[in-house]
Amino acid sequence: MSEVKLAAETRTEFGKGAARRIRRENKVPGVVYGHGGETVHITLPGHELLLALRTPNVLLSLDIDGKNELAIPKAVQRDPLKGFLEHVDLLLVKRGEKVTVELPIVTEGELAPGSNILEHVLNTLSVETEATHIPESVTVSVEGLDAGDSVAAKDIKLPSGTTLAVDEDAVVLQVLAAQAEEAPAEAEGDEAAAEA
Structure with missing residues (x-):
């Protein structure tokens, strides 16, 4: 701080x-x-x-x-x-006073192998902490998370003296399965067949 x-x-x-x-x-x-x-x-x-x-x-x-x-x-x-x-x-x-602030969420680690997408449902986490000891951010490990997994507010390790100011079951991050895209060449072939 x-x-x-x-x-x-x-x-x-x-x-x-x-x-x-x-x-x-x-x-x-x-x-x-x-x-x-x-x-x-x-x-x-x-x-x-x-x-x-x-x-x-x-x-x-x-x-x-x-x-x-x-x-x-x-x-x-x-x-x-x-x-x-x-x-x-x-x-x-005042020194020693508790305040409610928004902390930026920083992620670390790699998702499980595959084409998964990490979605930040929340970009900041609302916490209550001492005014003179406000952390700069909170770090969340996404190591090994796979499609369908999520991280709730209660799963995040907070610095000492800091408590959640949001619903503990609120979803902070979730992993989505990437949508497969159709190859452009196949799409053009389908359009030609439809015209014929």
Whole structure:
């Protein structure tokens, strides 16, 4: 779990015009909320935030007007074409507090021999874990799985201190039998016979 320090500035201007001015200065508008307190509108350094968000569920140590706060990203809005950050929502957390997050699922191992296809029913796994010890991902072994086999949420070994926040019987991965394709030459022969 990586912790990234960022200097945040509170902002008093709102709306599209203000947001555009902030982004022109290579900063990102955002809000910080949680623990029953008031929502705080902030600006964050754009490049540093972009680098921090490359790590899933990164823990941000924010310096907001001299006060240090811990937060995790809750919602990130990006420009659909250019990909730059438009806005970020951050949730305040405390050390030792449990939070619900989505962990990316990473697979390892080889499927059983044959033309089988591994389908990711879920790309992320919802878990509850300590805010300052969020794992980067969960690893699932698919070694030797054959067509018809599946992996349920309860079958995944979670890091210590982490519990499932989804139904334990939810299917995460399943192995499908590959469909055999008809050879193109045979298909052309069938069409010619049908025309005759």
